[in-house]
Amino acid sequence: MSTAADARRQLEPALAALNGVVLGKDREIRLALACVLARGHLLIEDLPGVGKTTLAQALAKVLGLSYQRVQFTSDLLPADVIGVSVFDRERGGFEFRRGPVFAQLLLADEVNRATPKAQSALLEAMEERQVTVDGVTHPLPDPFFVVATQNPSYQIGTYPLPESQLDRFLMRIELGYPDPAHERELLRGRDRRSLLATIAPALPPESLRTLQATVPTLHVAEPLLDYVQALVRHSRESGHFEAGLSPRAAIALLRGSQAWALLHGRSGVLPEDVQAVARAIVGHRLQLRSAVDGDSAADLEGLLLQAVPVP
Amino acid sequence: MTPNSGVRRLLATAGALSIALLPHLIHLPAWVTAAFVATVAWRIAAEQRAWAMPSRPWRLVGAFAAVLGVLLQFHTLNGLDAGTALLTLMAALKLAETRAPRDHAVLVFVGYLLCLATLLYGESPPRLAFVLLAVWLLTAALARVHRPVGADAPVRPFRLAARVLVLGLPLAVILFLFVPRLEGRFWAIPARGGAVTGIGDDMAPGDVANLALSDEPVLRAWFDGPPPPLASRYWRVQVFENFDGRAWHRATTRADGAPPPIAPAGTSYRYRIALEPTHRPWLAGLDTVSDWPASSVERLRSGALVRIGAGQAPSPVEARLEYELRSSPRAQVMPDLLPDDLRRRDLELPAAAAPRARALAARLRDGRDERAFAAAVLARFHDEPYEYTLQPPPLGADPTDEFLFTTRQGFCEHYAAAFAVLMRAGGVPARVVVGYQGGEWNDVGDYLLVAQASAHAWNEIWIAGEGWVRVDPTSAVAPERVHRDGRGLAFAGGGVGRALASAAWVVRARQAWDAARTAWSSGVVGFDAAAQDRLLERIGLGGAGIRGLAIALTAGFVLAALGLGAWLALELRPRREDPLVRAWREFCAALAARGLPAGVAEGPLDYVRRVARAQPALGPAVTAFGEAYVQARYLPGAVRADVARVVVLSRAVRARIRAAR
Structure with a gap:
């Protein structure tokens, strides 16, 4: 019981910090945080401009996670996500250059704009928590958390994720438009980007790992x-x-x-x-x-x- | 339906039917069995390969052929054997047109009929056990047929059938106990002929030899008090008084049929006899029967039963028959007077018969009185090299002389016949009595068992002042034949078999088995109108007759229905409700009565919060209860005390809710 109360105490500052950046979305923020705690991955589905990226970045900052962002486009290749082996002339062999997937928090923006091939490269990495290139397996960092955003599938130029791939995401949330009061605050307040830069980590990664281990018990x-x-x-x-x-x-x-x-x-x-x-x-x-x-x-x-x- | 499931369904039905048919194989004609097996095989192949079924004309031809075949074989369609054969053939024909579940059901019912027929052939416990097995399989086949297509859980029909049978058991017991019994053979099935062993209506030397090798039981006797000593265990069955020079025949009864005068003396025994079906028109009783209780006479429903031992049953004994008697072994029969016509009959010898025996008799009589004369004859049997054997040489035209002077080998019949001839030749009225001698005491069931192997023949001579006196000439030759209580085979055989047969545990096991069989046949098979009356008496409905039975039957059904209902209620009862669940349910009900029902899918904390908002006055109590409930039901570490606290709180909060307006 004390661990649970303890957990709440640890998470309280993180929640407060997140709420300070993403306004009026307490429930969605809590869901996102719960998703991290459950070691799942998060799919945010909504229109552009409602704060998906901001949320992801804020999460990375608050949790003190290394952050990478990949903009998925129709010409994205798997290697652009995972990394690529390049020939090292001096050593006379191939060297693996790690891709953006080797971040603790990866924002896969507009994941449904990429081809299924690129999508599945990411989704396999999510599931396995490791990538294998040229027969060498590279473990991904821990914690490893993917926030993918996706535009509603009726928009043109999208490759909707198949059901089997959707299953890889623990949660799918929608952010939606802010209510008028919070929108007013948003309009009046500072630029979110600059606000993000001021955020200090509110939960050490060590604590996050402990909390993640607590969840299934x-x-x-x-x-x-x-x-x-x-x-x-x-x-x-x-x-x-x-x-x-x-x-x-x-x-x-x-x-x-x-x-x-x-x-x-x-x-x-x-x-x-x-x-x-x-x-x-x-x-x-x-x-x-x-x-x-x-x-x-x-x-x-x-x-x-x-x-x-x-x- | 997939072809596979059709085959499996057929296999189940035909298999159960075949098992029901198994006990009939020994008496069914081979061609009937062959026809059945062939049809089953053909039908299953037809189902697998989707062959066409025979058309209606062909089926009609088959039916006529079956009836004709049975008629040719048995010359009748009536009777157990012919009926069973016809039923079997009709089952095969039905199989040939079996498609729908309804047809399977008909086949299963034919199987039930075959089971009934099995019980008509015999009523032993193993037979019943087998029939129950067959009924179970048949019922399972029926259950299987009525299961939805594709629901192939192979064990379920068997479980269901077993359950149905067990549930039906109380009803079966009630019906068995209280349905009015019909006296005699209910089924009116003509008696089956065939070789029947046992004591017959006449006796030519050599007849009993086959009986001596049969340990089939003849009768069992239960005594009030101790059984008679070994030497008195003479069971009279037939008296032979007419001698034609070769064989002895039963005397034609006297016209008046009155019992002979008997002067009782010495110990008397009261006992109950259970006579096995002998297929002969005689009864047996311990020598000398002096009295038969009225119940016994009524039981036999026979005015003709007047002279047991010299007498007859009204008709052949086709079913186990029980009756009570009283006997006095030392009673004197016709002590004072032998009427002239009887005397003449009991002295008569055919003119040409046994000249050497007559001469011998004349020499031995030689002025001696009857007793001394008889003793002299017995002494001759004893002293001369006469031999007791169950395999005597065959005898020719004049068996008496040949036996007495040439072969000198024989058993009880030879000695009894020869003794009677010698007595008559010497002027002493004499006759041959055939029956059983001895009997084995069964410790387990406390009864005396008399087997066919105890078949025996002895004599009676008439002495003025004493009446008919029993003389057993065999005992002069082979005293051990008379003074034993074991089995005939043990005597006739020897060596290892004998040692084994007399080992204590073997005897014990055999006796226990016989006692169990006896209890079964007198308690279950022999449960007749009289036993039913006794049962009614015991449950306080004595003397009410058929009305008593109706009452008992109705009460039994009601009881069974109540029992079944109770069982069902127990089976379907709601699981004992968790006190937490109950507290919550009552809490919700109290609030609902105040117009604040919980939503179907509303979580407990959500509900409590909503209530607290809607009714601020109730807020603290409701919240306290809700938190305690959630704590005890969903959170870790809840102990009994927490549950108790919830129950207490629930009472308090409900009181508050009721009080609030």
Whole structure:
């Protein structure tokens, strides 16, 4: 219990710092942080200009992580992400030049603008937490956290990520427009870029690693497991969805809930924690059978969360 | 349906049917079995290769051929053997047109009928066990047929069938106990002929030899008090008084049929006999039967049962028969007077028969009285080189003389027949009695078991003032034949077999087995109207007759239904509710009554917060309860005390909620 309260105390400054940069997005910031704690990767889907990049950069700063950014374009090659072997004339052999993926926090901007080939190079690295080039395996740094942003897929010139690749992201969040009050503050305040430069790390990487290790050990009561299973079962049996949630998705839901609970200083997971992260974790993994197109999150809320009673 | 599942379904049904048919193989004609097996094989192949089924005309031809075949074989369609054969053939024909689940169901019911027929052939426990196995498999096949296509969990139908049978057991017991019993053979199945061993209506020397080798039981007797001593265990069955020079025949009964005058003397024994189906019209009783209780007479439903030992059952004994008797071994029969017609009959010898025996008799009588004369004859059997053997040489036209003077080898029949001839030739009324002598005491079941091997023949001579006196000439030749209580085989055989048969544990095991079999046949198979009456008496419905049975039957059904209901309620009862869940449910219900129901998917903290916002007055209590609940249910380290605290808090908060307006 003390560890949970302790965790909250450690995370409080980080949250405050983030909220100071990205205004009016407390919930999304918490989700992003929970995603880091659960050792997942984050997919931010929204229109350009709502602060995706700012959030990613702020996260890197606050957590004191090395930061790299790759702008995904249609001519991006896998080597541009992973790195490349170049011939070293002096030593008479090839030398591996590390790509931007070897950062602790990698911002993959507009990931759906790149070709599937470049996308999958990144996604494989995310999954394996290592890259193999010319038969040599290079481990990626720890912590390793990818924030990918993506434009809504109806925009032209995009290669939507296939469902199997979407699964690699623990959470998908949308930022959305700020509300008028915060927008006013944004307009009045300093430039975000310069503000970012002033941020000092609020959580040492060592603490982050410890917190990450704590997440999977956070107490989960039997009735909560019942609840997670009921949600998963409903997604499979209700007939509202193209395919039900996989066991991997169930684990993701549980890990995300544990991270959320830890973030809120709880020593055990509540149904509310599951509900808080469910949309971010499940939204990109389920497809509504009757969905016409576009955003189905509201339906998801009604069809899954509101339909399964809390045990 | 995939072809594979069709084959499996057929295999299940045909397999169960074949197992139900197994016990009938020994009496079914080979061609019937062959036809059945061939049809099964053909039908399965047809299912695999999708061959066409025979058309209706062909099936009709098959049915006529089956009926004709059975008629040719048995000359009737009636009766157990013919019926079973016909049923088997019809099952095969049904198989040839089996497609839908309904057809499978018909086959399964044919299988049930075959099981019934199996029990008509015999009612031993192993047979019942086998029938139960077959019924289980048949029921499983039925369950399998009615399962949805593709639901191939191979074990489930068997489990379901076993469960159904077990659940049906109480009903079966109630029906068994309280359905009115019909006296006699309910099934009106004609008795099956065939070789029947046992004591017959006449006796020519050599007849009993095959019996002496059979340890099949004949009767069992339960005594009130100690059983009679070995020397008194003579069980009368038939009395032969007419001699034609070669064989002895039963005397035609006297017209009046009145029992002979009996003067009881000495110890008397009251006992109950269970006679195995002998297929012969006689009863057996311990010599001399002096009395038969009214219940026994009623039990036999026979006015003809008046002279046991010299008497008859009204008809051949086709089912196990139980009756009670009283006997006094020392009673005197017709002590004072032998009526002239009887005397004449019991002295009669065919004119040409046994001239040498007559001469011998005249020489031995020589003025001696009856007893001395008999003793002289017995002494001759003992002193001369007569031999007791179960394999005597065959005898020719005049068996008496040949046996007495030439072969001198024989067993009880030879000695009894020769003794009777010698007595009559010497002027003493004499007759031959056939029955059983001895019997093995069964310690386990406390009864006396008499087997066919104990078949015996002895004599009675009439002495004025004493009446009919039993003389056993065999004992003069082979006293050990009479003074043993074991089995005939042990005597006739020898060596290893004998040693084994008399080993204590073998005897014990054999007796235990026989006692179990006896308990089964008298307790279950022999559960008849009388036993039913006794049962009704015991449960307080005695004397109510058929109404008592109706009451018992109804009560039984009601009890069974109640039991089943209780079992179902137990099976379907809601799991004992977690006190935490219950506290939460009641908390929600109390708030709902105040117009603040929880959302279906509302988390507990969310709900509590919403309530606190809506009803600030309740806020602290509700929040305290909600936090305690969450703490105990979802957070680590909750102990019993936490749960108890939640329960206490729940009471308090509900009181607050009720009080709030």
